[in-house]
Amino acid sequence: MASRIARKITKAVLSREQMDGDGARVYRSIGSHALRNLDPFLMLDEFDVRAPGGFPDHPHRGFETVTYMLDGEFLHEDFKGHKGRIGPGDLQWMSAAKGIVHAEIPANNSRAHGLQLWINLSSADKLSEPNYQEYPKEQVLHVSPEEGIDIKVIAGESYGVQSPVMTRTPTMFIDVKLKKGKTMEQVIPKNYAGFIYTVAGTALFGGDQHKSEAHHTLVLSENGGTYIPVESTSDDCHFVVIAGQPIKEPIVQHGPFVMNTQQEIYQAFADYQHGRNGFEGAPEWTSSIRDRWSS
Numbered sequence: 264m265a266s267r268i269a270r271k272i273t274k275a276v277l278s279r280e281q282m283d284g285d286g287a288r289v290y291r292s293i294g295s296h297a298l299r300n301l302d303p304f305l306m307l308d309e310f311d312v313r314a315p316g317g318f319p320d321h322p323h324r325g326f327e328t329v330t331y332m333l334d335g336e337f338l339h340e341d342f343k344g345h346k347g348r349i350g351p352g353d354l355q356w357m358s359a360a361k362g363i364v365h366a367e368i369p370a371n372n373s374r375a376h377g378l379q380l381w382i383n384l385s386s387a388d389k390l391s392e393p394n395y396q397e398y399p400k401e402q403v404l405h406v407s408p409e410e411g412i413d414i415k416v417i418a419g420e421s422y423g424v425q426s427p428v429m430t431r432t433p434t435m436f437i438d439v440k441l442k443k444g445k446t447m448e449q450v451i452p453k454n455y456a457g458f459i460y461t462v463a464g465t466a467l468f469g470g471d472q473h474k475s476e477a478h479h480t481l482v483l484s485e486n487g488g489t490y491i492p493v494e495s496t497s498d499d500c501h502f503v504v505i506a507g508q509p510i511k512e513p514i515v516q517h518g519p520f521v522m523n524t525q526q527e528i529y530q531a532f533a534d535y536q537h538g539r540n541g542f543e544g545a546p547e548w549t550s551s552i553r554d555r556w557s558s
């Protein structure tokens with residue numbers, strides 16, 4: 264029988280609140296000073312926004328943004344007229360690739376709470392056509408291997424359930440809720456790098472049973488382990504497992520543009536400013552939702 268190796272937790276970092284966008288509160292995980300980036304991931308924010316806060320008109324190039332709502336509702340609108348509303352449990356997987364300009368704003372006066380993950384694209388995909396994959400709550404696959412274990416398969420696979428989401432950069436994103444005393448094992452490909460982000464409650468994570476509370480980023484060992492064991496120690500245990508295949512290319516990031524070279528960053532700014540190479544119409548565009556909450 265082949266030996267099974269459990270992933271361990273090699274680093275644990277508590278996220279502190281910070282402000283981003285326009286008066287929007289976020290707990291930054293990956294992408295903070297303590298955790299610069301974790302190839303292929305550039306950033307994970309747990310956002311907790313109330314109007315008039317939000318993320319008014321801004322561009323992206325060179326990567327994908329994944330927005331997964333936990334509570335409340337967000338409106339979004341982009342410069343090509345694509346718009347909508349995402350509510351609790353809804354998923355928006357946006358491949359900005361060569362260029363998206365959009366706004367993300369709370370839909371009402373309630374708390375808008377969720378996760379936004381930035382996944383890098385390889386040089387071959389950075390200037391692809393933008394693409395959306397949108398899954399309302401009812402279409403996000405879930406699996407409950409036993410009572411007290413509830414898993415949503417945002418990307419990748421868990422307990423034999425495979426998400427239909429296409430990931431240009433091979434990625435898994437698993438949302439887990441456990442009742443106290445429940446144990447689960449998440450299978451992970453050997454070559455994936457990743458982390459766990461804890462949203463609520465307490466549990467023991469990984470082969471060393473690392474004890475963690477909420478708002479922590481737990482970096483997984485890269486020992487080629489094939490599974491992650493978790494045992495919940497509270498009734499409200501909620502965390503996500505995010506892992507992917509490292510791209511292993513140089514990363515040059517300037518705010519919302521993530522490319523391979525400084526030259527490509529200058530190009531991104533120039534394209535955005537002059538409305539070309541994917542940013543056609545960007546200079547003239549303003550969203551209809553950006554001033555929703557200003558009086």
Ligand code: CO
Pocket residue numbers: 318321323328365367
């Ligand atoms: Co954005």
